[in-house]
Amino acid sequence: MASSGLLQTADRALQVLLAFSDLRPEWGVSELARELGLDKSVTQRLLATLANRGFVFADPETRRYRLGPAVSQLSRVAERSGALSLIARPVLAKLARETGESAVLNIAHGGSYRTVAAVDARGPLSYSAIVGHVMPGHAGCSGHVLFAGQPFEEVRELFGPEPLTRYTANTPTTYAELEQRWQQVRETGISVSVGEFDANVGAVAVPLALSGATVASMTLIGPAERVINRIDDLTAPLRTAGAELSRRLAPGSAGPRPS
Known part of the structure; x- marks a missing residue:
């Protein structure tokens, strides 16, 4: 030993x-x-x-x-046990208190992403996330950080042929547009989206990595105009929270470092 x-x-x-x-x-x-x-x-x-x-x-x-x-x-058992949600909720709650925006944890779900934990912000103007809700993988920064590191051909097989479904005027519907989003994730470690699925919603997300692989996305989400004007203020606490959750999930592994 x-x-x-x-x-x-x-x-x-x-x-x-x-x-x-x-x-x-x-x-x-x-x-x-x-x-x-x-x-x-x-x-x-x-x-x-x-x-x-x-x-x-x-x-x-x-x-x-x-x-x-x-x-x-084991993966199926772990997901059904709710362990990820149990571990994540205190981190999300602290993040929501610090930023005043709703904090959400999503995982990949085929060619979509699914909410596994969420803590809503307080106040009359906030986004209410629904645990279990499934969103299209090509619409929104949560999906962009989840799929940015996956092999392109595998993502294309999951998403299907162009044009992809358009939900708003800002939805990326081509792989050229998605590649721009994915490249931002690879270069900066964050993704920002404004109205890609819901025209009134803005969000910023970071990937949650374990042993070099992205296993979830952590996202701050709220009214589009408010979020887009606070990206710099939201990014630092979001990165810190992502690193903290990585450490809680795997204390012996090196998670993403706040910058």
Whole structure:
């Protein structure tokens, strides 16, 4: 057992699982060993152990590993348990108090995104978010930060052919327009939208990253005119809240840093 109190072998196995991402969905033993700084034989035994429980599987022809069905099973259980909402709500509540705007957490849902936790701002002019509500992935900054890092062809398959559905005059309906939104996310770590799904709503969102992969979007949302005039004031607390939630979800991982 490591001096920190962590079980080293279990920690290494989890590092192996977390190495799989949208950008690296498969690994060979040697390259994964180099990536993690582990001995090749140790990496092979870790993969074999995980494969025995269905967490990874090896292509019989290439001998390269991918995540297995046991990961999907745990993912479904975790989502249904409401753990993400339970952990996120205190962070969202603090963010809503600090900014005076509604704070929302969304996750990808096919070619859409779904609200899993929300805390509404107080006051007569505020946006009320509905937990469980599903929104189109191409309309709104929450979707832009969720899909910006995914392979283009996979997103195109999820969203469908152009033109995409137009909800307002500001809805991006082509992939050229979406690429501009996604590039902003990749360059700045934030996305801003004004009236892309609801003409009266403005929002700013940041990606919530774990082990280098975007798992959710954290968004401040409110009346369009008010939000667009406060982007600079909203961005710093939003980034801080995103980093805090990342730390709460995975204390041993490095989450996004506030800037």
